[in-house]
Amino acid sequence: MNRQEWLSKLSALKSDFDRAVSEKKLSQDIERDFLSKKGSLSLLLRELSSFSIEEKKELGSLGNDFKKSILEYLSASPDNISKSKVSSDLDLTLCGYPYPHGSVHPITATTEKIISSMSKLGFSLEYGPLVEMDYFNFEALNFPPDHPARDMQDTFYLPHKDERGSDYLLRTHTSPVQIRTMQSRKPPLRVISTGKVFRSEAVDASHSFVFHQLEGFCADKNISMSDLKWTMESFIKDMFGSAAKIRFAPSYFPFVEPGAGVEVSCVFCSSHKGKCPVCKSTGWLELIGAGMIHPEVFKACGYDPMETSGFAFGAGIDRFAMLLYGITDMRQLFENDLRVLKNL
Numbered sequence: 001m002n003r004q005e006w007l008s009k010l011s012a013l014k015s016d017f018d019r020a021v022s023e024k025k026l027s028q029d030i031e032r033d034f035l036s037k038k039g040s041l042s043l044l045l046r047e048l049s050s051f052s053i054e055e056k057k058e059l060g061s062l063g064n065d066f067k068k069s070i071l072e073y074l075s076a077s078p079d080n081i082s083k084s085k086v087s088s089d090l091d092l093t094l095c096g097y098p099y100p101h102g103s104v105h106p107i108t109a110t111t112e113k114i115i116s117s118m119s120k121l122g123f124s125l126e127y128g129p130l131v132e133m134d135y136f137n138f139e140a141l142n143f144p145p146d147h148p149a150r151d152m153q154d155t156f157y158l159p160h161k162d163e164r165g166s167d168y169l170l171r172t173h174t175s176p177v178q179i180r181t182m183q184s185r186k187p188p189l190r191v192i193s194t195g196k197v198f199r200s201e202a203v204d205a206s207h208s209f210v211f212h213q214l215e216g217f218c219a220d221k222n223i224s225m226s227d228l229k230w231t232m233e234s235f236i237k238d239m240f241g242s243a244a245k246i247r248f249a250p251s252y253f254p255f256v257e258p259g260a261g262v263e264v265s266c267v268f269c270s271s272h273k274g275k276c277p278v279c280k281s282t283g284w285l286e287l288i289g290a291g292m293i294h295p296e297v298f299k300a301c302g303y304d305p306m307e308t309s310g311f312a313f314g315a316g317i318d319r320f321a322m323l324l325y326g327i328t329d330m331r332q333l334f335e336n337d338l339r340v341l342k343n344l
């Protein structure tokens with residue numbers, strides 16, 4: 001390429017640039033077309049390497065003047081969008097589209113309420129494994145092998161045995177946490193535990209093969225049934241309001257003696273005038289199993305039952321959640337229906 005050709009190439013590029021400006025090309029496109037590594041002006045300036053020193057000076061300065069004018073144009077108009085019609089429709093002060101946000105699941109919310117309520121009474125939180133050993137789930141809790149009480153809690157067994165030759169199973173209740181805690185710590189103890197439990201149950205409005213339990217126990221000196229009653233009453237009033245009353249009915253669990261069912265006065269009767277579907281108009285709801293810890297359980301944990309006494313209680317968290325949130329069918333808790341999840 002000689003000097004004359006170079007100059008006419010430059011003037012062609014100038015006309016290209018004027019056209020791009022009049023067509024309101026985007027500044028990023030203009031920059032790419034002229035100034036990028038393979039842009040037309042960059043390529044033309046590179047041609048100067050084969051010219052004489054005088055020509056390099058003369059043509060280089062013409063080329064650089066043109067480059068400068070492009071850069072000035074680009075910096076004055078950093079983005080041609082601001083001049084286009086689109087920009088006049090774009091209102092950056094408008095709110096965004098609302099995005100649905102999640103909420104805490106009723107079971108999680110109820111579990112948190114329970115934990116906070118029990119912590120006010122001085123109970124700390126422990127967790128236990130969901131895959132449990134027969135020893136912790138049954139045997140140490142005074143359910144010997146073949147004891148008929150095992151039938152109350154049929155479960156899912158795993159095809160493995162532990163080093164004692166005891167089966168692995170999905171825990172049927174949170175009571176094994178009592179044993180695990182007492183075997184690793186010394187009294188005085190005030191402990192609760194929450195979590196999933198499993199039973200071989202057909203699913204219906206009030207049963208499921210997986211549900212959630214609260215466990216609590218106290219082990220100390222001179223603990224009596226009146227400590228259990230006071231604890232239950234304080235807890236229930238905190239959960240359902242100060243108008244709630246409790247009463248004890250006899251019940252059976254192998255790991256407590258005596259055993260009790262703690263019934264709570266139905267807080268829904270008043271809004272159902274006569275026919276209450278929640279308590280079936282009995283006025284009471286059985287919500288908690290409880291009792292004084294059996295001497296055999298203390299022995300299995302290495303405690304002397306003549307020295308240590310205590311109470312234990314257990315309750316279904318799903319049942320509490322249903323009462324607190326007005327859910328009538330347990331299955332609704334697990335179907336991820338947004339109407340249930342949002343209505344909180």
Ligand code: PHE
Pocket residue numbers: 172173174175215253256289290291312313314315
């Ligand atoms: N573990 C018992 C159950 O699941 C409940 C319970 C716990 C009863 C503690 C008494 C004491 O049915």
